[in-house]
Amino acid sequence: MAKPIVHYVPNKYQSINLGLPAYVFPIDHPGDLVSNEKIIRTSRVIKYDKHTGEFETMNSVYKPVGAE
Numbered sequence: 001m002a003k004p005i006v007h008y009v010p011n012k013y014q015s016i017n018l019g020l021p022a023y024v025f026p027i028d029h030p031g032d033l034v035s036n037e038k039i040i041r042t043s044r045v046i047k048y049d050k051h052t053g054e055f056e057t058m059n060s061v062y063k064p065v066g067a068e
Helices: none
Strands: 005-009 021-026 040-048 055-057 061-064
Touching (some): 021 055, 021 061
Parallel strands (some): 005 061
Antiparallel strands (some): 021 040, 040 055, 055 061
């Protein structure tokens, strides 16, 4: 089963690091417990492409707004 894709608003101050949770402002997270109206803490980051800003966590794939 494919992981859901979540778009987020990139922020020049955020830090995304392998093995740690990331803090991002999601746009369209499908989870019932996520409001999409504030910064969230993701599960542990398992892949990260610093050139595109795309990263994958234990549960989802995150793409910065405007990246497709």
